[in-house]
Amino acid sequence: MTFLTASILKNLRRVAAQPWSVAIWIGVPLLVGSLLSAVMGGLDGDTPKVHLLISDEDGSFLSGALVDMLAREEFGDLLILEPSATNSGLAMLDEGDATAMLVIPDGFQRAFLRSEPQALRLVVNPLQQILPEMAEELTRLIADFGSYVQLAFGPELEVASRLATDIETAGESGPEAAAAVGDLASGVATKLFQALPHLTTAPVEIAVETTEGAREASFTLLFFPGLLMMSVIFAAQGLAEDLWQEREMGTLRRLRSTVAPLVTFLLARVLASALVLMLVILPLALLGFATLGLDWASLPLTLAWLVLAGLVLAALASMIQVLAPSRKAGALFSSLVFFPLLLVGGSFFPLESMPDLLAAFGRFTPNGMMLEPLKAYLIGTGDLAGFGPVLAVALAVTLALTAATAWRLQAGFASR
Amino acid sequence: MIEVHALSKHFGSLTAVDEISFTMQPGEVFGLLGPNGAGKSTTIDCISGLIPPSSGQIAIAGNDLIRAPRAAKARLGIVPQEMAIYEDLPVVQNLRYWGSAYGLRGANLADRVADVLEVIGLVDRAHDKPKDFSGGMKRRLNFGCGIVHEPDVLLLDEPTVGVDPQSRERLFDMVRAQIARGACVLYTTHHMEEAETLCNRIAIVDQGRKIAEGTLAELRAQVGERDIITLTGAFAPGHTLDEALPEGVAVLQSEDSRLTLEAEDGPARLATLLDALSQTGAEVRETIVRRPNLESLFLKLTGAELRA
Incomplete structure (x- = not known):
């Protein structure tokens, strides 16, 4: 048994002697992933819906038509509509039971037909962030639609308004009213016939497409690689902290007085860490692949890539540890570096759910950089070529950090 | 077997070891006797290659420690003052690890591990983890890890700190066994009784300097x-x-x-x-x-x- 083999076995046995550490490295990401995934819509990728209360104070034909439009099937994926009185709707919003309330004020139809300014009132739930914005966009869409209708059919709306007033005041329809309706219908029909060729051959078509082979990316799928990376980060930190334990046990110091090279000691740590990382990632990866229905052929590359990511992060964590003046300081410095990396590097929240600036920063963190090509590969928007540049950087960084750690061990960390 | 010539070690303005010289022959226990802070451990650290000396020469079995560190260290065994074992690994795995760190492998390593288990009296606890051991048993394993490669020169740095009298006697027996096979032992202590019991020759050090050296009889003669x-x-x-x-x-x-x-x-x-x-x-x-x-x-x- 060479020293390299003995050293690898020693490292593996010492990790095996602390099963609770390994359980935490696996368990915490699993727990966080399960909770976040459940909160954000689960495995089926369901989009969270806007719970929109409708208070129709106008009670007119037009307000009814507006509500009918919102109730169309096309909006069904976005909206849950619920009729409500204004006061009770406000109470529901205060309780946080709805996203927003659209109030159609009394006189809405009359103002619309007379092309007078009219206001739809949208009350949003301040406790929610994204969904009220969706409701606002929807309301703005409706308002824009109304404005276009007023621009296109302004004279006809005016006639219709006068006609409606006459009917209300006269109580019945006479020959004049019939003639007015005929003119109105004729005017609308003429405009529609003129517009029809443009409407049927719309100059702009919007087609929603995804890359060939790409999967529909649910929150859980987007989060899954980050979840694995979280486990890798925990393991990398834990493995690096062992350097302080070796120092406090006096074994590093004793090793320095033997003929065994420190390089071999570090190489054994890297190889043992790779095995430990593989064992930590494997159960989570198997669970994720099975649950999300991912292509099993992607599993070996996923595991290998995450092990490499773990080695990069372990090299970084090791260097932090050997630069620290004490074990406590080492743990503190390590947390100061790795906790922000967890947060912004896509391991706690997918980069897709972050503000653009933060996501851009997150993509340049070590974990974010390693995460992006893997995520693209798993979703189907990336290929093997995407790993290339990051692989080169990862290997270079790992080598540089390990060399720096070796220098620090040689320079005194291992001799005290 | 070991020659130390004009060894000095400075830490900034502090002189921890000041021009210390001595030689040791096979089968000899050489004691470095002095109070805490006298420079004994720094001397050991320099000889074991843990810290570079500021000046002076150290040769182990003819190999200069600075110019041929690997050859010199291969002939050296160390039993540090503080415990330096893996308490979460069984005894036998500790011995295998430290044996392999000195280049032993295969049947040779297995034989040496078996021999050392006998010497340190832990055969029946070979597969137990030291974390459950008494202080004396841990000390014995600490000693065993230093002799698994049969060193020609053994450095013992205050090996009896915190050891009960029974375990101390056992440790002395283990040291005598090393002497009997032809090794030489550098033994640092601040216990005069230990030096008198174990050492053939003794150097008394204080504030980094050697102030007396000789056999026990020679030193006693200085007192009259x-x-x-x-x-x-x-x-x-x-x-x-x-x-x-x-x-x-x-x-x-x-x-x-x-x-x-x-x-x-x-x-x-x-x-x-x-x-x-x-x-x-x-x-x-x-x-x-x-x-x-x-x-x-x-x-x-x-x-x-x-x-x-």
Whole structure:
């Protein structure tokens, strides 16, 4: 048994002697992933819906038509509509039971037909962030639609308004009213016939497409690689902290007085860490692949890539540890570096759910950089070529950090 | 077997080791005796290659430690003062690991591990983890890890710190076994009794300097056959005492409440001495008379207690 083999076995046995550490490295990401995934819509990728209360104070034909439009099937994926009185709707919003309330004020139809300014009132739930914005966009869409209708059919709306007033005041329809309706219908029909060729051959078509082979990316799928990376980060930190334990046990110091090279000691740590990382990632990866229905052929590359990511992060964590003046300081410095990396590097929240600036920063963190090509590969928007540049950087960084750690061990960390 | 010549080690303005030289031969236990902070451990650290000396030469079995560190270290075994074992690994795995760190492998390693288990008396606990062991058992394993590769030179840095008398005797037996196979042992301690029991030759160090060296008999001769008398109480100033002391009694150290004297045939002169002191107004509450030993030599050379 060479020293390299003995050293690898020693490292593996010492990790095996602390099963609770390994359980935490696996368990915490699993727990966080399960909770976040459940909160954000689960495995089926369901989009969270806007719970929109409708208070129709106008009670007119037009307000009814507006509500009918919102109730169309096309909006069904976005909206849950619920009729409500204004006061009770406000109470529901205060309780946080709805996203927003659209109030159609009394006189809405009359103002619309007379092309007078009219206001739809949208009350949003301040406790929610994204969904009220969706409701606002929807309301703005409706308002824009109304404005276009007023621009296109302004004279006809005016006639219709006068006609409606006459009917209300006269109580019945006479020959004049019939003639007015005929003119109105004729005017609308003429405009529609003129517009029809443009409407049927719309100059702009919007087609929603995804890359060939790409999967529909649910929150859980987007989060899954980050979840694995979280486990890798925990393991990398834990493995690096062992350097302080070796120092406090006096074994590093004793090793320095033997003929065994420190390089071999570090190489054994890297190889043992790779095995430990593989064992930590494997159960989570198997669970994720099975649950999300991912292509099993992607599993070996996923595991290998995450092990490499773990080695990069372990090299970084090791260097932090050997630069620290004490074990406590080492743990503190390590947390100061790795906790922000967890947060912004896509391991706690997918980069897709972050503000653009933060996501851009997150993509340049070590974990974010390693995460992006893997995520693209798993979703189907990336290929093997995407790993290339990051692989080169990862290997270079790992080598540089390990060399720096070796220098620090040689320079005194291992001799005290 | 080991030659240390003019070894010095400076930490900034502090001189931890100052021009220390000595040689050791096979089958010899060489003691470095001195109080805490005398430079013993720094000397060991330099010899074991943990810290580079500021100046001087160290050769182990003919190999210069600076120019041929690997060859020199291969002949060296170390039993550090602090425990340096993996408490979460079984005894046998500790021995295999440290054996492999010295280049042992295969059947040779297995044989050596089996031999060491016998020597340290842990055969029946070979597969247990040291974290559950007593302090003495851990010390034995710590010792075993240092001899698994059968070193020619063994460095023992205060190996009996915190060890009960029974375990200490066992440790001494293990050291004697190494001597019997032809190794030489550098043994640092601040326990005069250990040095007297175990060492063939002894160097007394203080404040980084070697102040005496020789066999036990040679060192004792430096003290002469003069006993050490230590008195506790209240005493007159030194110059008054010098005039009052009977012939053949001399002051080694004088403090307000403690007076250390050397005297030929101390017990016989004690009554005269106490009578003379009482005439100077001294009040003696405690009297200790000791036969000449290394401690008295240290006291004579440095004016301070060895255990201080």
